[in-house]
Amino acid sequence: xxNPPHLIxxxxxxMGYGDLSCLNAESKIHTAHLDRLAAGGMRFRDAHASxxxxxxxxxxxxxxxxxxxxxxxEGVTHGFSGPLIEEGRLTMASLLQQHGYTTAAIGKWxxxxxxxKSGIAPTDVDYSKPITxxxxxxxxxxxxxxxxxxxxxPYVYVENDRVTAxxxxxxxxxxxxxxxxxxxxxxxxxxxxxxxELTRRAEAFLARQTAARPFFLYFPLPAPHTPILPAPEFxxxxxxxxxxxxxxxxxxxxxxxxAAVERAGLTENTILVFTADNGCSPKADFPxxxxxxxxxxxxxxxxxxxxxxxxxRIPLLVRWPAAIRAGSACDATVCLVDWLATLADIxxxxxxxxxxxDSVSLLPAFRAPQSASRMPVVHHSIDGSFSIRQGRWKLELxxxxxxxxxxxxxxxxxxxxxxQLYDLTADIGERRNVQHEHPDVVAHLTGLLTRYVxxxxxxxxxxxxxxxxxxxxxxxxxxx
Numbered sequence: 001x002x003n004p005p006h007l008i009x010x011x012x013x014x015m016g017y018g019d020l021s022c023l024n025a026e027s028k029i030h031t032a033h034l035d036r037l038a039a040g041g042m043r044f045r046d047a048h049a050s051x052x053x054x055x056x057x058x059x060x061x062x063x064x065x066x067x068x069x070x071x072x073x074e075g076v077t078h079g080f081s082g083p084l085i086e087e088g089r090l091t092m093a094s095l096l097q098q099h100g101y102t103t104a105a106i107g108k109w110x111x112x113x114x115x116x117k118s119g120i121a122p123t124d125v126d127y128s129k130p131i132t133x134x135x136x137x138x139x140x141x142x143x144x145x146x147x148x149x150x151x152x153x154p155y156v157y158v159e160n161d162r163v164t165a166x167x168x169x170x171x172x173x174x175x176x177x178x179x180x181x182x183x184x185x186x187x188x189x190x191x192x193x194x195x196x197e198l199t200r201r202a203e204a205f206l207a208r209q210t211a212a213r214p215f216f217l218y219f220p221l222p223a224p225h226t227p228i229l230p231a232p233e234f235x236x237x238x239x240x241x242x243x244x245x246x247x248x249x250x251x252x253x254x255x256x257x258x259a260a261v262e263r264a265g266l267t268e269n270t271i272l273v274f275t276a277d278n279g280c281s282p283k284a285d286f287p288x289x290x291x292x293x294x295x296x297x298x299x300x301x302x303x304x305x306x307x308x309x310x311x312x313r314i315p316l317l318v319r320w321p322a323a324i325r326a327g328s329a330c331d332a333t334v335c336l337v338d339w340l341a342t343l344a345d346i347x348x349x350x351x352x353x354x355x356x357x358d359s360v361s362l363l364p365a366f367r368a369p370q371s372a373s374r375m376p377v378v379h380h381s382i383d384g385s386f387s388i389r390q391g392r393w394k395l396e397l398x399x400x401x402x403x404x405x406x407x408x409x410x411x412x413x414x415x416x417x418x419x420q421l422y423d424l425t426a427d428i429g430e431r432r433n434v435q436h437e438h439p440d441v442v443a444h445l446t447g448l449l450t451r452y453v454x455x456x457x458x459x460x461x462x463x464x465x466x467x468x469x470x471x472x473x474x475x476x477x478x479x480x
Contacts, residue, residue, distance in 0.1 A: 016296030041319030052311030064340030093139025153183020
């Protein structure tokens with residue numbers, strides 16, 4: 001490609017669809033900068049993370065492969081976890097790096113890496129030695145950030161493959177909105193300073209870029225995930241609670257990134273993406289926000305961790321003045337797993353059969369959003385439950401939420417049908433299970449998902465192996 005676009009990918013952590021005023025007219029949080037981003041580009045109103053929780057959705061974003069194909073079949077990794085991305089797997093960063101891009105990741109990694117060990121326990125780390133199999137082994141020229149969520153130890157900064165300062169004491173943990181776990185902390189690490197520090201690093205990176213060489217900045221924020229720590233200038237500003245204030249701080253970060261791009265004179269040919277890794281967490285205090293008329297999950301059922309829409313339907317805004325009409329909207333069902341194929345399409349290259357097995361290019365949607373369509377999308381909850389969506393129909397292969405909302409896995413699901421089918425056109429709130437009325441739809445979608453699992457891919461191409469065992473407990477529906 002003669003003039004490849006720059007790419008900035010801002011990934012909020014646990015921010016709900018309903019938190020953005022450009023997507024929810026009744027939002028009590030006025031996200032002025034995100035509204036301006038939407039006005040300058042495209043709003044996707046039916047966009048999804050591949051999973052309802054952090055680690056798996058990030059795996060899918062970078063690899064173009066559904067998260068449940070990895071070794072992680074449920075849950076998330078933690079701060080001391082090993083690497084999830086398979087060695088040699090193509091990522092967004094390595095693809096762009098191969099085509100001359102400067103690549104940087106600044107923020108929350110949460111995909112594991114190998115710490116140098118000082119003993120046999122997971123927390124026995126030799127902080128004087130480099131990490132391996134981290135961002136710089138997966139296509140990034142530069143990394144600055146934290147190993148996992150901001151509420152997970154160890155509380156240290158890592159630059160490229162080195163800890164900037166080793167822990168020198170034990171952090172006691174915190175509760176409430178400021179929740180974080182007990183663990184080792186470095187002398188240069190203060191939780192409230194992390195988002196501002198990462199933002200300064202991102203601004204500095206952008207200030208060094210020119211039109212002469214394309215760049216990719218992957219900017220996964222640690223906010224508004226716990227610990228919910230809005231800076232003093234944002235406290236009370238939303239008129240809601242600390243979570244709403246923290247969302248405004250995230251909005252301000254987006255405004256600062258937009259300003260940095262404008263100062264560099266790179267706006268026209270920069271793809272600027274804002275999205276989130278999953279739905280909003282209950283840590284935001286849903287009852288308190290509901291009393292104020294604010295619903296982070298908008299009209300959708302559930303929240304972070306759930307198989308329901310509130311778990312994985314996420315905000316997705318894309319601005320690219322050179323190719324996307326300002327103020328446009330797309331109602332096609334899309335997934336964050338689609339970015340690897342999108343970049344390959346933009347660059348005019350074909351992905352190998354063992355890469356991007358579930359990724360479908362968004363470029364047609366950028367050009368003609370009203371006619372865009374995609375093959376069925378697969379969703380996944382924190383306990384590893386599956387769902388598949390095709391058009392109006394959503395089949396959920398579990399009796400409850402598969403996550404944290406009622407009915408939770410276990411006793412709350414006793415006596416419920418083992419599967420759920422919802423007509424989202426008539427029932428966006430997923431309240432009326434119509435699986436008994438449409439056995440043909442259930443059979444069709446179950447057959448499709450079975451093929452996707454067995455083929456190791458959902459896109460056309462040579463079948464590929466899934467990582468790990470060929471069968472696992474959450475595939476019980478395939479054996480019924």
